[in-house]
Amino acid sequence: MNATGTAAVAAQVGLVTAGAPWLAGLMRQVRARLEGRAGAGIGQPWRDLRKQLRKQPVTATGTGPAFRTAPLVLVATALVVTALVPLAATRTPVSGHADLIVVVALLALGTVSLALAGLDTGTAFGGMGASREMTVAALVEPTLLMSVFALSIPAGSTNLADIVSGAVHDPGRLATPTGLLAAVALLAVTVAETGRLPVDNPSTHLELTMIHEAMVLEYSGPDLALIELGAQLRLTVLLGLLAALFTPWGITTGTGWAALGLALVLLAAKVALLGSLIAVVEVFLAKIRLFRVPELLAGSFLLALLAVAASYFLTGE
Numbered sequence: 001m002n003a004t005g006t007a008a009v010a011a012q013v014g015l016v017t018a019g020a021p022w023l024a025g026l027m028r029q030v031r032a033r034l035e036g037r038a039g040a041g042i043g044q045p046w047r048d049l050r051k052q053l054r055k056q057p058v059t060a061t062g063t064g065p066a067f068r069t070a071p072l073v074l075v076a077t078a079l080v081v082t083a084l085v086p087l088a089a090t091r092t093p094v095s096g097h098a099d100l101i102v103v104v105a106l107l108a109l110g111t112v113s114l115a116l117a118g119l120d121t122g123t124a125f126g127g128m129g130a131s132r133e134m135t136v137a138a139l140v141e142p143t144l145l146m147s148v149f150a151l152s153i154p155a156g157s158t159n160l161a162d163i164v165s166g167a168v169h170d171p172g173r174l175a176t177p178t179g180l181l182a183a184v185a186l187l188a189v190t191v192a193e194t195g196r197l198p199v200d201n202p203s204t205h206l207e208l209t210m211i212h213e214a215m216v217l218e219y220s221g222p223d224l225a226l227i228e229l230g231a232q233l234r235l236t237v238l239l240g241l242l243a244a245l246f247t248p249w250g251i252t253t254g255t256g257w258a259a260l261g262l263a264l265v266l267l268a269a270k271v272a273l274l275g276s277l278i279a280v281v282e283v284f285l286a287k288i289r290l291f292r293v294p295e296l297l298a299g300s301f302l303l304a305l306l307a308v309a310a311s312y313f314l315t316g317e
Helices: 003-034 044-053 065-084 100-120 124-155 160-169 171-175 177-193 221-246 257-283 290-315
Strands: none
Touching: 003 044, 003 065, 003 221, 003 257, 044 221, 065 100, 065 221, 100 124, 100 160, 100 221, 124 160, 124 177, 124 290, 160 171, 160 221, 171 177, 177 221, 177 290, 221 257
């Protein structure tokens, strides 16, 4: 495998890892400005992580291996997904392993590990958050599979590198009903998977509405820093996947160094733009009731099914 592909994997992992806290800070800053507040600045998440890493780790009494290993599993799975997904280049040493099912399974592994950690604490909030998280995950993962599967039918493969490469060479397929339906469905599940409004409020600690925060209340210090970093990585890589699938312009399919540099710059710009748009929309949205979340996700699953049906119809298979 060429050196450019290896450098592309290392560069996109480094860019996502370093940029994930900045993306979270950018989204907070956009919301603050629209709400008439000054905001803490886009570098505040990095300062929070540094502060948490300096604290002494504290483990809740009675917790087991599930609680202690969940932060590492969450970050590790997010990093592996970052390496697999073709965010900047499609010809890499790991592109042959970037199967859709593998990527979704890795994301689900991180979700399940965090839910088990919430149950391992033995607290009412942890159990409540784990139950809600698994309810959302049971609806999110099939929708994620189906929405990307609709795009894999024209490509003839569930490999994400092949799907993105096909979209680069034939961008017209993205303007079809299949592409539009899949884009809406994937955007909905991205919001749900990352705990954004209207499914969840990442800034709340109200016990009646918490989902993600309820599972991590017992964490502190370096473990809490890993949890926050893992959540930021998942948000960044899912937005990167959305950008790669539906706005693949700039992603390199060759071995040029200049093309790789341009692809990384465009990746950062596209993810920042998507994050800003989500933050703008969140200002005008309220969190919906928990019992209406399945209705929203069921609607996105229906859109994904329609995208698959449209893809079969348009390809004549």
